[in-house]
Amino acid sequence: IRSGFAEVIFCSGKADEHLLNIFGRLYERDGEVFGTRATKEQYEMIKEHFPQTQYDPISRIVKIEKEKESKIGCIAVCTAGTADIPVAEEAAQTAEYFGSHVERIYDVGVAGIHRLLAKVEQIQKANCVVAVAGMEGALASVIGGLVDKPVIAVPTSVGYGANMNGLSALLTMINSCSNGIAVVNIDNGYGAGYIATQINRMGVKNNG
Amino acid sequence: IRSGFAEVIFCSGKADEHLLNIFGRLYERDGEVFGTRATKEQYEMIKEHFPQTQYDPISRIVKIEKEKESKIGCIAVCTAGTADIPVAEEAAQTAEYFGSHVERIYDVGVAGIHRLLAKVEQIQKANCVVAVAGMEGALASVIGGLVDKPVIAVPTSVGYGANMNGLSALLTMINSCSNGIAVVNIDNGYGAGYIATQINRMGVKNNG
Amino acid sequence: IRSGFAEVIFCSGKADEHLLNIFGRLYERDGEVFGTRATKEQYEMIKEHFPQTQYDPISRIVKIEKEKESKIGCIAVCTAGTADIPVAEEAAQTAEYFGSHVERIYDVGVAGIHRLLAKVEQIQKANCVVAVAGMEGALASVIGGLVDKPVIAVPTSVGYGANMNGLSALLTMINSCSNGIAVVNIDNGYGAGYIATQINRMGVKNNG
Amino acid sequence: IRSGFAEVIFCSGKADEHLLNIFGRLYERDGEVFGTRATKEQYEMIKEHFPQTQYDPISRIVKIEKEKESKIGCIAVCTAGTADIPVAEEAAQTAEYFGSHVERIYDVGVAGIHRLLAKVEQIQKANCVVAVAGMEGALASVIGGLVDKPVIAVPTSVGYGANMNGLSALLTMINSCSNGIAVVNIDNGYGAGYIATQINRMGVKNNG
Amino acid sequence: IRSGFAEVIFCSGKADEHLLNIFGRLYERDGEVFGTRATKEQYEMIKEHFPQTQYDPISRIVKIEKEKESKIGCIAVCTAGTADIPVAEEAAQTAEYFGSHVERIYDVGVAGIHRLLAKVEQIQKANCVVAVAGMEGALASVIGGLVDKPVIAVPTSVGYGANMNGLSALLTMINSCSNGIAVVNIDNGYGAGYIATQINRMGVKNNG
Amino acid sequence: IRSGFAEVIFCSGKADEHLLNIFGRLYERDGEVFGTRATKEQYEMIKEHFPQTQYDPISRIVKIEKEKESKIGCIAVCTAGTADIPVAEEAAQTAEYFGSHVERIYDVGVAGIHRLLAKVEQIQKANCVVAVAGMEGALASVIGGLVDKPVIAVPTSVGYGANMNGLSALLTMINSCSNGIAVVNIDNGYGAGYIATQINRMGVKNNG
Amino acid sequence: IRSGFAEVIFCSGKADEHLLNIFGRLYERDGEVFGTRATKEQYEMIKEHFPQTQYDPISRIVKIEKEKESKIGCIAVCTAGTADIPVAEEAAQTAEYFGSHVERIYDVGVAGIHRLLAKVEQIQKANCVVAVAGMEGALASVIGGLVDKPVIAVPTSVGYGANMNGLSALLTMINSCSNGIAVVNIDNGYGAGYIATQINRMGVKNNG
Amino acid sequence: IRSGFAEVIFCSGKADEHLLNIFGRLYERDGEVFGTRATKEQYEMIKEHFPQTQYDPISRIVKIEKEKESKIGCIAVCTAGTADIPVAEEAAQTAEYFGSHVERIYDVGVAGIHRLLAKVEQIQKANCVVAVAGMEGALASVIGGLVDKPVIAVPTSVGYGANMNGLSALLTMINSCSNGIAVVNIDNGYGAGYIATQINRMGVKNNG
Ligand SMILES: Nc1ncnc2c1ncn2[C@@H]1O[C@H](COP(=O)(O)O)[C@@H](O)[C@H]1O
Ligand SMILES: Nc1ncnc2c1ncn2[C@@H]1O[C@H](COP(=O)(O)O)[C@@H](O)[C@H]1O
């Protein structure tokens, strides 16, 4: 794979037959396969044909994964609340599948800033930070001010009322007054894990 | 004045004759008068008739003010950036006009969280905090997590692009995950100064 | 608990195991526990482990509560219609859990202004008013004009069509021409009950 | 004129030559002519050719009007604030031009409900009420609850911040929980004066 | 009933017990009762207690109605498509319940303008027209240009995609370039039937 | 020019030097040149260098045009009001520059449907119709129902209040219930003239 | 059928009886019948009465079709992704039902531009291109730059988060910087197939 | 400077005295100073005090810059049109000020895809790509599909009508179906240049 990134399946809304077909084709070609946004039903359907398939109900990732040589570099994946963890896990596991080492720093939202500050040194060591937050989405700005590395901000649809299904958090992050922040789509953990890996790889070669 | 709050003039868009008329009537009745959102031209027009009139070009407040007995209690008015100061001054001077003591803590935005943390003790002493911020408006959430007193959040129209003239900051503040936050209209320093004074008065009588 | 406010569980969307875990931990620590946005199913699940648990299907609050010494001060919780009562009860019961005395004045919407006027004296006695309304959300403005104490406005998602799930009521309240009004998120009874308690406590110490 | 309504000119944005042309043609045909949204410059331009032209800088109406036999029936035009008066005058003068008797009840916004209640009997006598309000636009709902006749609600662009140039007031009025309210465009005093006259004429014939 | 309008129940979302309670109370008081937005389940629940209850699954109106003396005047209720009929029937039956004679002119949308033109004379005879349309909502403008009586426009949520659940039709109607149009909330047939009746009654007394 | 369409300059916002540069280069290459959205100042600047330049202050088109052999086929350009004419002229003159014969049918908005119906036969003869309308934008739907050829709908920013600078008309047109309608950007007369010419050319070759 | 287009049934939301009724009437009249947005349940219901009915679960088209003489001309229907195929098939099969020859070029989205470029010659041969895309909807712009024939752009609701159910793709297409693009409603394959056929017929007569 | 990034002044809206003050302070401290969004008037004011100040009217950057050792690595800054160049220059010059080597590839929008394809190899050599585009903003997606390095997408406010001042382009970019794209605020060239430099530095150390 020229780009260094295996093809990934977006399972949401795919018909069973169609999904199984792609899954099989990729597995045959690459010896491993990775799908996001899979339902439990899709997993069980696939498992009947590929019993070695694994499924994580939190991240909704379905996969068959080859033993990886040790993960490289470091990506810090942070969340504001516990409800943001599914999106964070999509990001983290995507990055791991692509070979990155990931540090998880969850539930460090800005309403309790000292929990975040207690983790600053760990976060600062990463080549790239993924900041996952819903509701007001302020986490990315605070982290952006604390680290010198790129921050990929992921708004989530967590919240209610005027959160407008994540649009509010997206706007917060896009308008951030911190330097070094760029934003991906609402709940798009996959996209964050992907670009974070691109950045992490650069940082790694550097220190190697 | 039964409510303990003198009537205030919203000068924006008022015709000269009309404005002068109200200004004069209130001055006559109360011996002092206070107007927000005044242009320099309105000030000069009024000053011709009432030479003792004062004007602050930052807050755009025009007033004739009676000597106040010492201000009571404490309201902390905080801003994220320097561009938010005009709105903060509208809040602060409104609160002072209504008899509150005000502490100004400006330019403590979340992109440099340590500047804010250095002021936490000062902020925690207030009976009420006014948090003024544009762009992503995250300041209110962080302060809300640090203090036990009510936080009145004021979104400002500071920023550009997807800030949507302050709507983005308003949504951030409304969706705050911190406890003890309520929000007023974009750039509504006056409204924040008013309700903060209502709260401060309660706290004051308490400690008196 | 330093802030004088026990931790509260936001039950919505929490997995059973996770919810039970937090519930148990808080109960153990504080001898009481309080959760909002609980489904009947969550309640029944918890009840199996903690038979003394109580549930109110209107407010969707699940709790084990210690006998409280008498409630202090006064918060008036008002609603425009009967459909706003679930949100109002979330506010009222939250405030009561935090030790406030609450007066309920329901179904006093502005389409029948005399029903509201008949209750004005009762409302004016409160240290803080919580005004809960959906549809056009005009209740907060009218109350704001009738009382001298802070009004916490809670827009609700009650209504249909152009109510945009509460956004319309939120905008009404944010744009209020009355003094002394600040707004929390759509349907956020909890948040209103919390900040109203902060304000009520100040008023109480004052009169004590 | 078959419909009983003379043609009216919407002057805004019309080129001088074009405007003068229509103005002249209508004057010739009907012996009177009525234009809305005229600038002072447009008025002066027209006046050079038709010296009997009259202009009201508040409503921005430019006209030559025939002596009317006495105005019929009654339309009550109410405003929340003084800033809404230009729109109210556009409504009132339009209705008068079309032959309706108009009662003006201005500055009776819901933040001071007793000012409105003091006028209720006068308002209830009208065949139709025009309720003009910006900011949160709550006036229409309260009046709707107090009268049995149709209320035509006119949102205005008065306000700032989250008023979204009148959209917020429009949504308030569309979502009104009062019976007997229908809404026209933001700042559309003309449209309100027109339909109010249609309704007033019915009421009048009735009592004649 | 002083206003000449019996109280109406908005059944949507009401708990069974609560609904039955109001239903019974109104029936006892007035000898008739009328509810909108009732589900089939609500109807069946009520019918068990009040077997004479009637239900129309199209309009979702549930009622017990007294024999009416002959209906008065004339309201024309028009729809653009057949999918708008449920909302139109809510309007029509509401108006009939309040004593108005109603003419139904359905499926005369602007994509086939000649179907509408064929009915113009019938429509012009009404004292008030209710124009019900979804999708682009252009019907109200065309009718407004064809009749001299007030047109109450009802946007519906009919359509898909950029119809934004009726908001698009609402905007069309609010921006209408025709004279004599005012708008109620999306799908608010009840509100249209109510105000149309207010207008119709005026027209009737006139011709009586 | 392979595509049969000469390059066109979008003058809006271009610096004088830059504009003159492109203008000269295209004139040199093609012997003619065509620019849209030109200000009077831009025209005068160009004219100093290319005295044969022509300018139409209505459409804001600046051009040097070669004598065209007779225009081919037929495009009908229709407007709802006179305020839509600038956009219509941008469409019409663009189509003419590209060699199409254009019929102008202006001021046939749906509020006076008979003016439109009087022109139906003329419109039906065209290979393509351009329907230009602001405010509620209903013209496109009515024309779509009357002709069998493609209708290109152009929303305009004409109107005020809830027209949201043309977005409202755009939504109307996108939601049209008529067959054979497609939409271009707000005020995009150029784009409509371009695609209408593509369609007209097909129709022409056909009848030639 | 004068317009050369048989009437089509929009099945979505139609009651069984009503749908069957129209279906039967059209079949009787035309010997064929074509319905869009049919559910599997609607198909099975119809099939019981008209056993020769065919159903495509992808496009959700239900039909009885007469043997067609050979299809004429050429319409290229392109999609960005596989998830856009249902909408594309609605367009393609509509066009085929109306007698057009259709070329399907699916899954040529701009993230892999070479897949699209490999098909350019095939696309350029069509008289009209239908470009179907969700998410960012960029396909239409790229195709618009590659072909000289009209492009009908169909935004789809495919995507998540900030796609706002297709509104985002719609805006992309409306703002396209390419010439020769016009847009229909979100997911409106039918509308695109219809207008593409109108255009294709012109192109065909031309080459015949 | 610990982060390796000198402080930058956002000049927009700063009062002369205040701006001069910061400018002087930073110059004194760092021997160089860099300001974005400066007007020509601000530049001239500064120049009077610091005659060595330079100003670029395109990017609106004002600066005094120290001789840099050779720029490192490579950032490709691409624009869709020429109107996007001011934003691109803000990005490019920011990156250069922070020590990055920048390649400018302007006017390669997707309406003429071959102009972009002709530059692919040059773009692929960069460590990071900045993609600047207004209107439909499709450039980022196409580039994202062509390169393996992170793409920072900058929506611009270029366009008109439904571009909603850049919001439309922002949504396009956030919804991109390409991998490896993250987005900054509308017109935020500075922010893009900053994060691109963070990424470029990683890539550089790597190859050093
Ligand atoms: N109904 C509610 N709405 C908003 N916030 C709530 C609500 N109930 C509880 N909370 C807050 O949510 C916090 C717990 O969030 P979590 O960690 O997700 O359980 C509590 O400490 C409260 O601050
Ligand atoms: N379909 C409807 N849409 C809007 N308002 C309604 C509707 N049906 C009844 N109403 C109003 O709702 C009031 C009753 O509301 P409630 O007290 O919630 O039952 C009635 O008096 C009517 O004014």
Ligand SMILES: Nc1ncnc2c1ncn2[C@@H]1O[C@H](COP(=O)(O)O)[C@@H](O)[C@H]1O
């Ligand atoms: N999928 C569709 N989307 C939009 N309009 C459609 C669709 N299918 C059919 N139509 C149109 O809807 C009309 C029928 O609408 P109706 O009278 O509600 O069945 C047809 O004549 C078509 O113009």
Ligand SMILES: Nc1ncnc2c1ncn2[C@@H]1O[C@H](COP(=O)(O)O)[C@@H](O)[C@H]1O
């Ligand atoms: N064009 C720009 N857009 C966004 N942020 C900027 C821009 N230029 C400078 N900044 C940021 O704004 C900060 C200075 O803000 P201020 O204190 O208002 O001067 C700098 O440190 C940068 O982080």
Ligand SMILES: [Mg+2]
């Ligand atoms: Mg940083």
Ligand SMILES: [Mg+2]
């Ligand atoms: Mg707090």
Ligand SMILES: [Mg+2]
């Ligand atoms: Mg008050």
Ligand SMILES: [Mg+2]
């Ligand atoms: Mg009423």
Ligand SMILES: [Mg+2]
């Ligand atoms: Mg009319």
Ligand SMILES: [Mg+2]
């Ligand atoms: Mg047609």
Ligand SMILES: [Mg+2]
């Ligand atoms: Mg093209």
Ligand SMILES: [Mg+2]
């Ligand atoms: Mg890529």
